Amino acid sequence: MLILVINCGSSSVKYDLFDVDGTGRDLCRGIVERIGEDSSIITHEVRGAEKICKKVSCRDHHQAVEIIRDALLDENKSVISEASEVKGVGHRVVHGGEEFSQSTLIDDDVIKSIEKFVPLAPLHNPPSLEGIKSCRKIFRSAPQVAVFDTAFHHSMEKYVYCYGVKYEFYEKYGIRRYGFHGTSHRYVAARAAELLKKPFKELNAITVHLGNGCSAAAVSGGRSVDTSMGFTPLEGLVMGTRSGDIDPAAVTFLMQKEGLDGEGVNDILNKKSGLLGVSGISNDMRDILKAIDAGDKRAQLAYDVFLYRIKKYIGSYAAVLGRVDAVVFTAGIGENVPAIKDTMQKDLRPLMGKKTKFLIIATNEELLIAKDTYGIVKNME
Ligand code: AMP
Secondary structure, three states, X not given: OEEEEEEEOOOOEEEEEEEOOOOOOEEEEEEEEOOOOOOEEEEEEEOOOOOEEEEEOOOOHHHHHHHHHHHHHOOOOOOOOOHHHEEEEEEEEOOOOOOOOOOEEOOHHHHXXXXXXXXXXXXXXXXXXXXXXXXXXXXXXXXXXXXEOOHHHHHOOHHHHOOOOOHHHHHHHOOOOOOOOHHHHHHHHHHHHHHOOOOHHHOEEEXXXXXXXXXXXXXXXXXXXXXXXXXXXXXXXXXXXXXXXOOHHHHHHHHHHHOOOHHHHHHHHHHOOHHHHHHOOXXXXXXXXXXXXXXXXXXXXXXXXXXXXXXXXXXHHHHHHOOOOEEEEEHHHHHHOHHHHHHHHHHHHHHHOOOOEEEEOOOOHHHHHHHHHHHHHOOOO
């Protein structure tokens, strides 16, 4: 059964087509980028064939989905011959608020709920909604499924997700910790269970997603019990351009000193902090590592700050879990910089004991979205 996975960003749409009851591998994948700019680009890769990259005109997300459909139907590289061969579309949706604890078949009510959570994820939920609405028209016969980044963390206890602020703010505005990257944490934790030959329900793991965004999660009994991102994806670990944890009083102090409004300070903490802010060089770990090799002290400091925060979170989740079977590193940095895993393994060995395995596992959020979608649509025909 063919399942299409759609992941909409503010100016891009990623896609991935899986034959889920075949090999489980994707048939093709790609991305439409620079949506809304003068010249957009589609990169389309059919398994076993060369990657194609071409300029297209694409004013919005709806047109991007049309371009994706046409790429899938392209007669030269034909992956499918009719749009109706796609039997389900799985959408990555960042924020499902308190409503969604698992992947969900999309209907008008689900769309309304995702709209309701736009104030909590103003950059992420609107493009997802565009993608969902377009796919409902363009892949008309395929049921649409929403897979939420927040859903896996729905299992956190109230005392874990509640901030130490006036309870009315939670009731009035939904200010609490939600957590993100849930699909990635769930995927790598389940893979760790497979690798350790343990039932997922019996595994205690700490999963550390280190990509453009970074977060850690404590997973026990197949459920997330705590995670480092909070009300927004800004809390927790130091990231490429995001600060992670910071004393809120430093934020108000900075606003006064620099004459910033809410939007201004938000911009600084989200886009100009983290590895980029501390190093003054780049948000990309590859550049940081190069600069360290060249003797740059600020790059070294950025790396040290980044690692120290990871170590503190892993240590605190060891306290939360009691027994830790696996510490798993994943995503762009986690998968490609084994020195981070090695450092943690060396430094945390006395705390963890001998039995804890330190692993690098490649994440595959798209595959999990496809599998969740398949699980929902397979009985619908
Ligand atoms: P992701 O969000 O998972 O795609 O991760 C993106 C980040 O991974 C980039 O910003 C880089 O900092 C980092 N990254 C990707 N490849 C490498 C690599 N070979 N070495 C170090 N960092 C990498």
